[in-house]
Amino acid sequence: MEADAESVLRLVTSSLELKRHKDQAGKIAEIGGSRESQNCGYITVTHIVMLLGGKSGAGAGINLSSLLIKEGRVCWDLYINGLVISSDGNLLDALGAAIKAALTNTAIPKVQVSAEVADDEQPEIDISDEEYQQFDTSSVPVIVTLTKVGNHYIVDATAEEESQMSSAVSISVSRAGHICRLTKRGGSGLDPSVILDMVSVAKHVSETLMSNLDSKISAAEACEDDES
Numbered sequence: 288m289e290a291d292a293e294s295v296l297r298l299v300t301s302s303l304e305l306k307r308h309k310d311q312a313g314k315i316a317e318i319g320g321s322r323e324s325q326n327c328g329y330i331t332v333t334h335i336v337m338l339l340g341g342k343s344g345a346g347a348g349i350n351l352s353s354l355l356i357k358e359g360r361v362c363w364d365l366y367i368n369g370l371v372i373s374s375d376g377n378l379l380d381a382l383g384a385a386i387k388a389a390l391t392n393t394a395i396p397k398v399q400v401s402a403e404v405a406d407d408e409q410p411e412i413d414i415s416d417e418e419y420q421q422f423d424t425s426s427v428p429v430i431v432t433l434t435k436v437g438n439h440y441i442v443d444a445t446a447e448e449e450s451q452m453s454s455a456v457s458i459s460v461s462r463a464g465h466i467c468r469l470t471k472r473g474g475s476g477l478d479p480s481v482i483l484d485m486v487s488v489a490k491h492v493s494e495t496l497m498s499n500l501d502s503k504i505s506a507a508e509a510c511e512d513d514e515s
Contacts (some may be wrong), residue, residue: 349390350423356398357410363395376446379457383430384500390427391504394419428459428467429496431489435477440485442492456485460493 354363367389369382397418401411434444434455441448449455454473461467466486471477477485 349427353395353422356412357400360410361412374446376449377432377443380430380432387424387427387500388504390422391424393422425462428461429493429500430457430459431492431496432457433485433488456482458486458489460490462497464490
């Protein structure tokens with residue numbers, strides 16, 4: 288299959304509009320880069336946030352209005368801390384799955400805001416100890432990383448396989464099969480046709496990954512209900 292760089296960029300990025308900033312475009316891609324700036328084993332929080340849907344706008348994996356208490360005044364802050372005890376490769380995908388599962392099990396206390404106050408005053412809030420609301424994680428994508436070793440690329444690579452890689456492309460895919468984000472690590476460039484093929488494979492793999500993850504989350508929730 289023949290492909291050029293322009294067709295790849297059009298696939299993984301949105302059209303630019305003056306009325307929308309970059310976080311609202313819904314698609315961001317990091318392609319290329321040097322070995323120093325995108326080290327093969329280097330994963331940042333930015334990678335995780337970006338691949339799981341960004342912070343706001345059309346590509347957001349979480350509806351941020353669920354964190355809103357009083358518009359423009361008070362909101363919940365969401366922090367995600369991931370403790371990696373051991374890793375045998377494919378860490379980014381595993382962290383993405385763990386974050387999706389954790390958010391599904393996260394409850395936000397319901398909050399009542401007191402009577403209206405002046406704009407320069409902090410509103411009084413009453414946090415419930417009994418009523419909670421759950422995150423809607425149905426829009427949170429899964430991450431599929433394809434690691435290129437020689438002339439082949441591998442899904443769910445081990446640490447040993449990653450040590451031999453020339454580059455890796457991580458692609459986040461929504462439940463509907465839409466490409467949300469794409470990021471590349473490693474110093475070697477990739478032919479546009481290879482990227483397109485990787486995107487196709489990632490979409491196929493994401494269906495199984497999403498289904499398996501949903502099943503595991505449902506089973507865990509059922510166990511919690513039985514124990515309670």
